[in-house]
Amino acid sequence: MAQPIDQASTHSRYPFSSTPDGWYAVATSAEIQPGRVRPLRYFGQDLVLYRTASGEARVTDAHCPHLGAHFGHGGSVEGEELVCPFHGWRFDGAGRCSGIPYLSRGQLPDVAVKTKRVDERGGLVLVWHSDDGTEPEWHMRDIPEFDDPGWLGYESKRWKIRMHVQELAENVPDTAHFETVHGLPVLPRAEARTEGPVYYQRSSVPGTSMGTEDDEYVFALQEAWGLGLVWLRVPQSPGIFFLTATTPIDDEYCEMAIHLLLEDTEGQGELSEAQRQTVEMTFSQIEPDVPIWENKVYRERPPLIEDDGPLPLLRRWAQQFYPELRTKA
Ligand code: FES
Ligand SMILES: [Fe+2]
CATH class of the missing domain: 2.102.10.10 (Rieske [2Fe-2S] iron-sulphur domain)
Structure with missing residues (x-):
């Protein structure tokens, strides 16, 4: 990825640890x-x-x-x-x-x-x-599709990105950027809730905008297990389930990986040509975000409007992963 040389370090762009618990x-x-x-x-x-x-x-x-x-x-x-x-x-x-x-x-x-x-x-x-040695009180969900012989994967790709690990998680509730950065035809609606270390979100657009008669078209069901593990399912494509995993490398960089599981619908034991294209398309969807992440700063009190999506909920939920924010709370 691009190596910007004209701005502050990642660590100085964020007011908290580069390595939250998780x-x-x-x-x-x-x-x-x-x-x-x-x-x-x-x-x-x-x-x-x-x-x-x-x-x-x-x-x-x-x-x-x-x-x-x-x-x-x-x-x-x-x-x-x-x-x-x-x-x-x-x-x-x-x-x-x-x-x-x-x-x-x-x-x-x-x-x-x-x-x-x-x-x-x-x-x-x-x-x-954990920076302060806190022991885990939870673990990630099980993934039955991985052990199912009717599913293939992982198909994986990795990027080294100059950003903070929280950026990928913040990308989930940021509904407005799906229109500008990812080319969604209309502003999506996101319903979110949290349960301990998990943030759940259901994202939809009106069915008419996707050419269907339905009231709504749900294009993503997401689960963030801590800041580093975001699972995504598309109800309209039940044969695909994938993880976007972000792992801090150091104060400057994160590794981001996409790991896809795909249903072996034709029983061939390998991906079909159409599935290969889906894999490549999924990988390519992350790329427009990268220059934004590599160059942005963290706004502690952003002037959000209602249509900006449930970012405040995500940020409140994220505090539990920072020992320094937990002790302040
Ligand atoms: S055994 Fe001597 S350095 Fe490891
Ligand atoms: Fe994005």
Whole structure:
């Protein structure tokens, strides 16, 4: 994406932390096979993702407590342990040092590599992040379509975008931009509600504007599970269900990924040509937003009109993910 050089950093454009509490997608399950280690960079941290022989996905700090080697560059997995490429120290699921191949005297040192909480669900490796160490009290919904052999996916695409993670969530209630940025023929109507960490929204336009007799045409049912995981279903296209996942990389950038599940309507075990086009079209719909996100600032008290949609509700809901805003409330 474009790299603007003529304006303030992302961090200074936002009045709060770049890394709000939440579950964030760091990989699809298929992207990490047993015995493999992958370097990751998210939340301003160098991390590794690995999968043990028994199939457990784990995320730890990237650098070995011994002399600092990066596990993601030459490290390996043996059985249920992560093995450092430099001197072969081994680490267990809690991150504790569990073996040193050349230890001949004394005890194993009582050291550990920091681990992150992982929840693998619906074919996604989700990691919990909290700036102040708050533990999760919720997890993302289950995704039965992923385990259903009648569905295909994920079809995924990723972008690195110079924005704050809250922008994608704010995009949901921002009904007015669907007309200007995404070419919807009329201003949509959005009904939203929240339930704990989930924001639900139903978006519609009058049926006549889409050439139908119906009173309304519902074009999106969205669920945001925290700020990083927004699921979208289109009632008129029941064979498609997708996630827009946003994960903070650091104070400047987010990774945005779209992960689509599609029903295998023809039973072919692969996407039809029409489905491939749907996938490409879905990917392309995010692109007009990107230059806006990369260059905008956050208005704390925007002069909203009623037709601007339920942004105030989303912002009130979002406060729970910021330790600094929770303590003020
Ligand atoms: S740096 Fe990892 S074992 Fe020495
Ligand atoms: Fe948008």
